[in-house]
Amino acid sequence: MRTKRIVSGLAISCMLVLAAACSLPPSLVHRSENKTVPGNFSDSLKDTTNTATIKWKEFFTDPNLTSLIDMALANNQEYNIIMQEINISQNEIRARKGEYLPFVNVGAAAGVDKVGRYTRSGAVEETDDIAPGRRFPDPLTDLMLGVNASWEVDIWKKLRNSKKAAVHRYLSSIEGRNFMVTNLIAEIATSYYELMALDNQLEILKRNIEIQQNALEIVKLEKQAAKVTELAVRRFEAEVLKNQSRLFYISQQIVETENRINFLVGRFPQRVERNSQGFVDLVPASIHAGIPSQLLRNRPDIRQAEQDLAASKLDVKSARANFYPNLRITAGIGYNAFNSQFLIRTPESLIYSAAGELIAPLINRNAIKAYYYSATSRQIQNVYNYERTILNAHIEVINQLSNINNLQNSYDLKTKQVEALVQSIDISTRLFKSARADYMEVLLTQRDALESRFELVETKMQQMNAVVNVYRALGGGWN
The missing domain is CATH 1.20.1600.10 (Outer membrane efflux proteins (OEP))
Structure with a gap:
């Protein structure tokens, strides 16, 4: 059922994109x-x-x-x-x-996050272990190093x-x-x-x-x-x-x-x-x-x-x-961890993404x-x-x-x-x-x-x- 819904959503989106592309102003x-x-x-x-x-x-x-x-x-x-x-x-x-030409960016990020004990995230962190005998750090740091790319296909x-x-x-x-x-x-x-x-x-x-x-x-x-x-x-x-x-x-x-x-x-x-x-x-x-x-x-x-x-x-x-319609492709790869000693571990800390967007103006053009x-x-x-x-x-x-x-x-x-x-x-x-x-x-x-x-x-x-x-x-x- 979930797959059918995704396919149906994509089909509707493609139809809207095509409809927008077909409704061009007169030359x-x-x-x-x-x-x-x-x-x-x-x-x-x-x-x-x-x-x-x-x-x-x-x-x-x-x-x-x-x-x-x-x-x-x-x-x-x-x-x-x-x-x-x-x-x-x-x-x-x-x-x-x-x-x-493709735009490629390299970046690094660091942050820290402290959640309340009696919140959903805090309760999950309290009851779950990273490994036997090891709990989430409190506060929780977030370190990331990666490369992102985006390209509008002409x-x-x-x-x-x-x-x-x-x-x-x-x-x-x-x-x-x-x-x-x-x-x-x-x-x-x-x-x-x-x-x-x-x-x-x-x-x-x-x-x-x-x-x-x-x-x-x-x-x-x-x-x-x-x-x-x-x-x-x-x-x-x-x-x-x-x-x-x-x-x-x-x-x-x-x-x-x-x-x-x-x-x-x-x-x-x-x-x-x-x-x-x-x-x-x-x-x-x-x-x-x-x-x-x-x-x-x-x-x-x-x-x-x-x-x-x-x-x-x-x-x-x-x-x-x-x-x-504009076709834009985005991708990224990098490392993400809450501790510097785990930052470059592969594949545990490896993250990546890839996506494609097909966008066309529909209303208020x-x-x-x-x-x-x-x-x-x-x-x-x-x-x-x-x-x-x-x-x-x-x-x-x-x-x-x-x-x-x-x-x-x-x-x-x-x-x-x-x-x-x-x-x-x-x-x-x-x-x-x-x-x-x-x-x-x-x-x-x-x-x-x-x-x-x-x-x-x-x-x-x-x-x-x-x-x-x-x-x-x-x-x-x-x-």
Whole structure:
């Protein structure tokens, strides 16, 4: 009868477990990612040669700039923070791997127990003998030494999928590091070219002030000769003062740009070494955009989004496996005695156990349902994020390629504008001396020439930055 009851109980338990496993929530709709990209960036760009494959030390040839980048990759705090994130992700893999391996613990225990004489346990100990003529010790000590093991059998690959998801997140953290490196290099390069442009604008402004001071002296002499009025003198004097004030504004910009670079390279404020002479004569590096499909393997942010998506897919599988029965096996072996001299006697003090548990959720499964639904929603989020990252990368490349072409055309025209206005300064000054032009023509010509030179330097800076940005947009800089 007892055996029949045990069998009946086990049968009922198995039926409940199977019923719980069979009553799974409906599978949610999963959205697959779309990796389709256009065949080329434009009809004129169909070459597969890609500038992104060039290492940054070969792409940037200025030794001062490459020295700054090297320093940033060693000292930048944000970069080092991300490196620790990689270590954390790597440790997560170890933790997940350990979850589907058996857990083995070794332990020892000691205790003492004093029961009352007129209790059930006390009465039994009083009437029973351990051996002829030997009674239970009072109080009764309890000593134990043993090894315990437990193992959750990963039938549904829940634990292994969790481990694989951790691997993908580790790879994602590496791609995040690469993307950060790409942006860091681009930011240092653009700030470096901005600093060189400011140096040139400062030098142009100083030369222009000298020209205006000479013009001011001429106007003063013309006033003494009663050829012009005091108004002309004051207008020229005001123009000189305005540009002298502008010197301090540019100097402040230089300080802030230098310190932006110093922050990126992880050092306290100091002068940034550079050679700004000949900045306007720099020739931007030629760019080969390749084809859009190359972005999928060159852009670290796309690869990072891809790894996050792969991890979220495995999370959905792990979450769904929570509805299935879990099989856990436990076992233990050791020695147990009330006296140390009997502790390691075999088989008298030997103890062991073995058990298997098959458990499945039956009632109130809202928590694991919510976990499953959330995992599915995160997977769909990552699909959209992956597609958005691809779209953003493609648009960035298109914008920067267009920017390079337009800036080159603009630079050519501004160069001609500067040449014309520089000649106009000499012409207007000669005409003013011969009383064939008034002072306002000289003043406006000098002002226009200064602004055109500033704009020429600004355009050259934008050209260099556009090259840096398209190199970054193509996925270059991290290797």
